[in-house]
Amino acid sequence: MACASCSSGKDGLPKGCKNNGTCGTDSCNKLTVFDWLSNMELPSGTKGFDVVEVRFKNSRKEFFKNTEELSLGIGDLVATEASPGHDIGMVTLSGELVKVQMKKKNQDPYADDLPKVYRKASQKDIDVWQGVRDREEAVKKRSREIAIRLGLKMKISDVEFQGDASKVIFYYTADERVDFRQLIKEYAYEFKTRIEMKQIGYRQEAARLGGIGSCGRELCCSTWLTDFRSVKTSAARYQQLSLNPQKLAGQCGKLKCCLNYELDSYLDAVKQFPKFEDKIETQKGFAVCQKVDIFQKKLWYAYEKEASSWHELDLESVLEIVEQQKAGKPVASLEEYFIEPLVTQAEVNYENVVGQDSLTRFDQPKRKNKRRSKNKRRQKGNTNKPNNPSAKARKKQPQKSEDNKENTKSNPKSRKPRNKKRRPPKKKDE
Incomplete structure (x- = not known):
């Protein structure tokens, strides 16, 4: 049920018409009605209903009378009556189901003032229609610039050209009444055509723009919702x-x-539940409803003097307490009907034999830094030696005089022997 614009584009990527459920070229529109009578023939001697449903841009649908008895099918482009000139739209429904749709929208199927279908759209009509539709984005951008320059508190949300380019409809949203008399003059001078302003609500604007809701799915108004x-x-x-x-x-x-x-x-x-504002009378005192769980059919009550301690009750027990209260025999206390929560231990039905449930089973093991470990061992060894003076002790030692330094240089035997590493003894040849 997709159109040609929804097919794949270059490199196999999805193309899409990006119309957010308001596609105007085929049956992938949210306003499309499934014609389940299309395969059925009319009985002999009966004449079909001569009104067709035609869809235009921006979720606009209208009904037109087929006075010329044209053979129209779903998807045909037709030139319809408009004021002034004519408009180009697509037939979306024909036959007896059109009568049902007109009654649904409170329109008379047999009214004499219904607009007419002139003809099937010719190639010249389609070229003019496609040309003005390509101009809509540029016109929308320019119209917003003019509205901002005039300081009007409004937003131009969409622009729709008539099929013969004789009229432009500007859809806008605003919180207050807008005086756009000067705006229409500048639009008419800028775009050289007839101007029509149509205000829409914020819901209609969101349906036109589309988006993703908080549920993670596409907006209902832009996919299937038609009435607000x-x-x-x-x-x-x-x-x-x-x-x-x-x-x-x-x-x-x-x-x-x-x-x-x-x-x-x-x-x-x-x-089924008592009113939330009603109080329960007991011999211990009045109790006020604090919380209601409709799905589990439970209520939580607390005494007026003890608002911090809640008592969980079933719906049946609360109705019983209310009946006794109406009979003039209030119950002793709510503790008689209190439900004690059942504390159950979670049973483990599996055993981790292979170790597949470990969260770190795919992580690489951390390698130990050997250099750091050797340095730590050396530092520990130096601190344990009694002959090794600390840094403070070295500072406190008296400095050697120059004579002592010269004696040490002249007498090499007086120098302290260096600690040579002992080599392992050589193995004797067998």
């Missing part, structure tokens, strides 16, 4: 997550969309 539902901080509270904005926020700066994935299962599980 509102995410609230209560979703993190129900799942007992720390309210840390750095961990809960995605690359778009908003709360992560994946917080809604498991929220329904948590809401169903919480219905």
